[in-house]
Amino acid sequence: MPxxxxxxxxxxxxxxLDDMTARVMAMEKLLVDKGxxxxxxxxxxxxxxxxxxxxxxxxxxxxxxxxxxxxxAALKDDATTAIATLGxxxxxxxxxxxxxxxxxQHNMVVCTLxxxxxxxxxxxxxxxYKSMPYRxxxxxxxxxxxxxxxxxxxxxxxIRVWDSTSELRYLVIPxxxxxxxxxxxxxxxxxxxxxxxxxxxxxxARP
Amino acid sequence: xxxPQDAGGRMGFGPVEAExxxxxxxxxxxxxxxxxxxxxxxxxxxxxxxxxHAREDCPPADYYSFSYYQIWMRALENMLVERGLATRDxxxxxxxxxxxxxxxxxxxxxxxxxxxxxxxxxxxxxxGQAPAYPLGTRVRTRNLQPRGHIRLPSYCRGKVGEVTTIHxxxxxxxxxAEGDKSIAHWLYAVTFQAxxxxxxxAAEGDTVCVDLWEPYLDAE
Numbered sequence: 001m002p003x004x005x006x007x008x009x010x011x012x013x014x015x016x017l018d019d020m021t022a023r024v025m026a027m028e029k030l031l032v033d034k035g036x037x038x039x040x041x042x043x044x045x046x047x048x049x050x051x052x053x054x055x056x057x058x059x060x061x062x063x064x065x066x067x068x069x070x071x072x073a074a075l076k077d078d079a080t081t082a083i084a085t086l087g088x089x090x091x092x093x094x095x096x097x098x099x100x101x102x103x104x105q106h107n108m109v110v111c112t113l114x115x116x117x118x119x120x121x122x123x124x125x126x127x128x129y130k131s132m133p134y135r136x137x138x139x140x141x142x143x144x145x146x147x148x149x150x151x152x153x154x155x156x157x158x159i160r161v162w163d164s165t166s167e168l169r170y171l172v173i174p175x176x177x178x179x180x181x182x183x184x185x186x187x188x189x190x191x192x193x194x195x196x197x198x199x200x201x202x203x204x205a206r207p
Numbered sequence: 208x209x210x211p212q213d214a215g216g217r218m219g220f221g222p223v224e225a226e227x228x229x230x231x232x233x234x235x236x237x238x239x240x241x242x243x244x245x246x247x248x249x250x251x252x253x254x255x256x257x258x259x260h261a262r263e264d265c266p267p268a269d270y271y272s273f274s275y276y277q278i279w280m281r282a283l284e285n286m287l288v289e290r291g292l293a294t295r296d297x298x299x300x301x302x303x304x305x306x307x308x309x310x311x312x313x314x315x316x317x318x319x320x321x322x323x324x325x326x327x328x329x330x331x332x333x334x335g336q337a338p339a340y341p342l343g344t345r346v347r348t349r350n351l352q353p354r355g356h357i358r359l360p361s362y363c364r365g366k367v368g369e370v371t372t373i374h375x376x377x378x379x380x381x382x383x384a385e386g387d388k389s390i391a392h393w394l395y396a397v398t399f400q401a402x403x404x405x406x407x408x409a410a411e412g413d414t415v416c417v418d419l420w421e422p423y424l425d426a427e
Contacts, residue, residue: 023280024236026301027243030293034307036250040316042242048323049241050231090326091245095374112215112360114259115275120326124241126229130275133223135214139362139415140405148223159413161401163215165358166394166418167329168374195225 054123057088058171059192061121062203063185065098066176076100079171083121092119093169099162099199100173106157107172108146108199110138111164118169122197129198138200139163149200161199172197177204208354209361211270212263216362216405240276244283249314249322253286256384260356261286331391333376338393338421344370345427346397348419356384359423362404363397363415367427371416372396379420392420 031037061083065072074082079096083089096118099107111117112135117125128134138145142159146152153159162170174196180188195201214220232238248258261282263270270278287293292311297304314322340346350365351357358380377394398416401409 020234020240020277020280021236024239024243027280027283027298028239029301030297030303031243031247033303034293036252036292036307036311036313037243037246038313038316041246041249041314041319042239044316044319045242045245045323046238048319050238054231090324091322092326094326094328095330095377097372097374110215112362113212113358114262124231126226127233127275128223128225131223132214132217132220132271136217136220137223140216140401140408142413143410145223149225159401159410160398161413161415162396163360163415163417165360166374166377166380166420168394168396168418 049119049124053088053120055121055192055194055197056189057086057123058118058121058194058197059189060086060185061088061098061171062173062192062197063188065100065173066188067185072100072173075173083171088120090120092117093121095166095168096121096171097168098171098173099160101175101199103154103175104156104158106153106159106199107162107170108138108142108159109162109164109170109172110135112136112139113163113165116164116167116169118171121171122194126194146200149195151200151202172199174201174203177202180204208260208263208356209352210263211265211267213361215360237276240280244279246314247283247287250311252290252292252311254383254386254388255327256356256380257386258282258286259380260384263356329378330375331378333391333393336376336393338373338395340370340373340393340395340421340424340426342370342373346370346395346424347427348397348423349425351423353381355381357381357423359419360417363399363417363419366399366403368397368399368403368417370395371398374418377420379422381420381422392422394418394420395424397424 032039065075075098079098083096101107115130139161142161191204193201196203262278284298347367348363351359374394376391379390379392382390396416397419398414401413401415
């Protein structure tokens, strides 16, 4: 094995990870032995948030809102109940509110105090959402943050930034891309990115 | 608390760096750290606001250098020790020295799906008490600076906004963070002009909407 610089960095990173691995393994053993946690529950929680719940849930909500005016009205009126009819509910999304983007107003969501995020419809938040650069700047300079995501809004579009300081959880309903008349909800879902439902992206754009 | 978590409007943290095709977890231990926190929380020995306060009650230099799940693990350790559920020595070694006191029920594996799908609703019965501030009321946030937990960000203290939504009658985080889940207050979305909060850093006409409980507000 060559001992070049890259190899050294790799070893260093690995030992940092090992410290946390050891610390978390010790905690797991202790709490299981004490009976405070059930190991089967740990596996079920990981499986839920790694495999079952993610932004595809939210994409289904958005595509349905785009194609079903009655659902869109219900979503506007009581998002928690409307979203639950699609099977998405619970922890981290007990109280939902849908924010509909319009040509006049673009909505964007942040949690400046911690990392509140609508788990049942978007899954666990990405690292950038929980990071200090986003938490500090999304609220005070949203247009600069949007530019870093490659988003420039049309002139005349105002921004409303929602700070998730309570147990309300916000799902942005992006505007439906032009040229998608006649598309099915299933086809439209593919255009709904995670970022478009946070407000740091637009539907139909990558990533 | 005026702690490291109160990030809104701060400067110097650099650009937002989004990772392309980001995985849900970045290391196997992060999976277990998330699951341990969710499962231990479901055992009912602390409120969500107590766990938030345990995370923010961290020396700023540590808070800003730790990864997200490192902050969670530090808080979990502190909450266990503070409640006599584990000792520092047990946590360091992973070896149990004292059994858990009686009466604590863990979240069972076969109940995880139902418990997560039901969640933990935070709205309460107002029992006839009406919201003090109807829609459209101009309100001024109080200049509250407690050492304990509060969900009034420092950037919107002493600021005037308008009640634009009445969310409901929700558990009050300040007292929930002291372990008392019985107190609730009316919760509003208050909309501020971004320039009233951030001066000419903000664009004219942009707005900021913050969820605030009645005890954070006075009529303007």
